[in-house]
Amino acid sequence: MPKPTCLTDLLITELQELYSLERQLIRALPALAVSASSEILQRGVLEHLDRAKTQAARLEAMMEGMGIPPMGRVCKPMEKLLDEGSETAAKKIPGHLRDVALVTTLQKTGHYEIASYEAVRAYANWLGLSDILAVFNATLAEERAANDRFSRLSALVVEFAAWPERRHSGVEQGV
């Protein structure tokens, strides 16, 4: 990244990276949805996909308004997260375990998104850009609510996955 000389440079970089993050989700989530073995989880993943499309469009419009090119950054941590997720989704393992791996990936990406929106909101706040600040406040509220919903779904998926083990072996002695 060329040397940032002011806070606006940091904001621009952050926006471009966020846009990259959402685009990566848009590319990876359809295949991940298909890999889900439970229908309710599949719907959860597709909801996430819809949201990513909405956020990407929002970011595009925002950057257009500011005269910033949307491309130019790749969010590498997100790339690694999604690579790991896709690798596991492709493995021949029982469906309920694949689902657990899937919800873990999405919990991590969800948290990462929230952290990124918090960062960009902080920059917008510092720069006194109240319109942008309002957009990110709304986005954060949506992402947090979605994350909470997905957490509840994840808990169910994990409960379901633990059944075979709990039935057969019982709980580890002394642990």
Next chain:
Amino acid sequence: MSKPESLKDILVNELRLIHSSEKQLIRALPLFALAASSDTLRREFMRHLDETKEHAARIETMMEWMQHSPAPKRCKPMEKLIQEALDLAEKKVSGDLKDASLIATGMRIAHFEVASYDSARVYASVLGLKHVVGMLQPTLEEEIAAAKNLAGLALRLAEAVRKLA
């Protein structure tokens, strides 16, 4: 991850990834502290370094209980997160700008850890591994607190940073 055959395998894998993250942070946090220009931020990174050493030790204990070695398992997303933070820290930019960027990356790292520990905790809980849950819970709370501290620092930095805009 090689083919997991049980939820316990997934838990063990997650603990290995977390252990890798903590070890990477133990090496990186002193560098973040060095790069920080505000004393408060520097102290926060050093404080978190002490916590992180404890977190790594806890994972090693849990792995012993479960009779698995922590065994190398590189957490690549954390590698990239740290790399991004250090890339900027190396550049000659003004102190406040560097601090703003360190805080932003610090928050992402903290969130990532919260997500990882929370996942592990849910698996352990569902598997009935009460002692493991008991050890993960305080770490999870400390990571959540670390994220909040950074958010607080972001607010306090705001005034100084406004002058940069």
